[in-house]
Amino acid sequence: MRMKLFLFVLLALFMTAVVVAQEDTEIDSVVTVSPPAPVANLVGVDTPNDNGHSISLSWELSPDDATLGGTVTKYVIMRSESADGPFIVRDTVAAGMTKKADNGVKEIEAEDYFARNTDFYYKLVALAGDLKSESEVFGPVRGVGQWFNTGKWSVVAAVGLFTLVTLFFIRRAKSGAKLYIRPLAGIDAVDEAIGRATEMGKPILYVLGLGTASDIATIASFTILSRVAKKVAEYQTSILVPCYDPIVMTIAQETVKTSYYDAGRPDAYNEDDVFFVTNQQFAYVGAVNGLMIREKPATNFYLGKFYAESLIMAETGSASGAIQIAGTDEVTQIPFFVVACDYTLIGEELYAASAYLGREPVLLGTLKGQDYGKAMVIASILIGIGAALVGWTGYVDLFYVGP
């Protein structure tokens, strides 16, 4: 019995000691550390140029912010639908930041749904370890969606301006106005190269590349093919067109056939001269290379879309001693053509060559539109350099594109 009483007293003493000790520590912490200062001037505005599911917040740092040498390590953004709460946690940002947008999604059933056109109240909680302090509540503020993103007006202006200029020139070309295009070195060489093939009694090889019938480069190449085929028919030499794409082959056959008719030599047209090879990239290259080595064409044309096969073909052609004329809008392949061919139509020159030879109003008008576009670019750069020199920031801001 005595033993039990003794144990009970001992337990009671122990419990008291524990409680006292705990109270001691609580008192200690209250005495030595005070909560950090809250952030000031919390302001929320509707995020501009968005779908309305966001509010942009900004504030002044707590004087106790970690980046200012204090104890606050992060801020918690809290939101409520009424000034009195309840507040829910929306986001956490690191010390040192003074702005953050509270974004949500538009799907009503989603966890992160952010209601549009609804009044919200915000407060920011500064955290320093376990200690925290709350800012004053800001509100009400509501997110509103905008129809137009005014931050992107410069993109709209550029699209509009170029469309107008291009349409204007297409109309002029259609109405029969004479639009000047300068002669290109590569195109002047075409006739010469065909003449050479005729003298040597060897065929001409025309490669349309790996593009499909909808690629602009391939379309441009068809126009040039029609011109080449016409000359070939007139000079009574022969042309070989190995194709990579069956649809491209069909169009190429029609093109060559029409050219032979135009030249008044339908009888000389041979449908087997325009043929399908394969649509496996390197197998195609192998076949074309074999053709070059066996038939030894006097002139090779590579006009259209080309990829890794460009150098392999151009190198074989160069080794076989043919005159080579290339053109592509694939920037990465141009260097290979430049080193291995006699003439290279660089990028846009391919389209220009096509417009120059074909005189088709849409191509001609587009080319003219692009030319004037380039002139506008040059002018705006020159003004911009002047603006940079004299510090006229208003002009530079015209070209700003928002998020």
Place this chain on the structure above:
Amino acid sequence: MRKSTMIVTLVVVLLFIASWIFKTMTAPEVDSTFDALTQGFLVTFAAFLTLAIMSFLYQDNPFYKFAEHLYVGVSAAYAMTLGFWSTLVGNLFPRVSETLCGWFQVEFSGQHDWQFLIPPILGILLLMRLSPKGGWISRWALAFIVGTTAGLNLPRFLRSDFIEQISGTFLPLLVDWEGFGHFFSNLSLSASGQFVAILSNFVIVSGVICGLIYFFFSKEHKGAFGSASRYGIWILMITFGASFGYTVMGRISLLVGRLTFLMDDWLGIISG
């Protein structure tokens, strides 16, 4: 089969087996995924494929063709499998079917989202290409892809490649200018110096303008305009040269990568 071809094939097979045995005996035990026999086979097979592809430099041959076709087939199959698991199982099933989710053991999103059925329908339309009669139907899906891609790309390209690039060319032609005296007294070829800064801005601005002039087709390139155009084509050619140089560097890097594999992982003969 010609006699020489038979001898070469026999030698390759014998070397392959020898390498397999050797690599199996020397396989490190740290790799727990594969046993020694598999490890030996994998390294030997990788080395064989590398050499088979490289043999094309000598001339086209059956080993090269085998390795090339294997590569094309394996990457197509890999892309297809991964596409199935990440797109169909990862993105589609959790949004449309609880049963399928259970089947593939992925978590169901909790609700049926029927708008996600549109992409698979377009996908099936694309597959109609395989049918000789219904091939035209695939054009609807193709039209959707071409149209949306063009629409998505236009504003992005205009922004990043056009407007941002134009305003990026608004460079001050005189950097930190404090008069000629200051300029000449501090003249140096250091990369961070004033002279180099002014020179690079000048090259960028003149290069952009003269490059554009080269591609100006409405006026004959004569006189000052012709000089500017010639300067433009020089700049373009230097760019192509740089691009060519970079390509050579890239190709050599790939060669180094493969040789390191052959000499280190396969033959194990690298010193140091």
Place this chain on the structure above:
Amino acid sequence: MSGIGVYISLFLIFGGLVTILVYSIKGRDVDRRIIFAFVFFATATAIYYNIEFKETPTTIVKNVFDRLESLPEGSKVLISFDFDPAMKPEVFPMANAFVRHSLVKKHKLYLMSLWPQGQALMTETIEDVIKVEFPEVVYGEDYVMLGYKAGNEGVLNVIITNFRKMYPSDAHNTNIDSIPLFDDVKSAADMDIIFPIGGGKPGPKEWILFVGDPGQVPMAPGLAAVVAPLIYPYYPRQVIGLLGGVKGAAEYESVLRSKYPRFQDVPAPALSMMGPQTLAHIVILSFIVIGNITFFMKRKKANA
């Protein structure tokens, strides 16, 4: 011993080149396979003897390093593995260097890929670099593998506004909402820096167009050499810096090693590739010089 070997090999290579010069001056053609053999031999020699060169970082690479270095601990870093094994030797060292640098700075790492084969290489990084060199980091808290997603630039167009729509789960099919790393990530615009690594399409260019510019996120692409010249125009406004080919990767590795001695002993593949690279370049340059000499001599003869 190896010193003598190096000298003998170099003597053979350059002696051979002089022989070819004499041979071609005499008007004989050089078979292309001889050129291949020379490049092969030069590269193999440098690999065998482990010839290394010192690298000093250029400003464009240093900018990338400094930006990652100056970000506060716990910043969000996204690395996209947009490449396949064919591009691996060039760009894989960059990915590993970025991973090492991010983890040593205690940043949060998000790994994804727009190329199917990228996911396998990502796994390699996790197994060989993260798990071996940083055993203390925890999956889901310090790094996450989002894996591959089909859709090219369409994927980017979605994640710039909402990550969860494209990636409802990570590569292990774990719901993204149960991953702590995604607590405060809604879109790719929440990243503090993005490293798109690759050289094809989709690749770094698409990242700049679809994420970097509209989301105003700092971009630092790691590029295969072939496309590096195409990305240069975006510097310095649209990308903070870039790593072009193996040279860029080697510069990054060298600055990482000098700043963090703990990486002195981990492999630096790009740095060790620069030796073979340099020797091969010298051989190629020699062939260009030989070609030009004979070309001008032939032309002179033809004119005379």
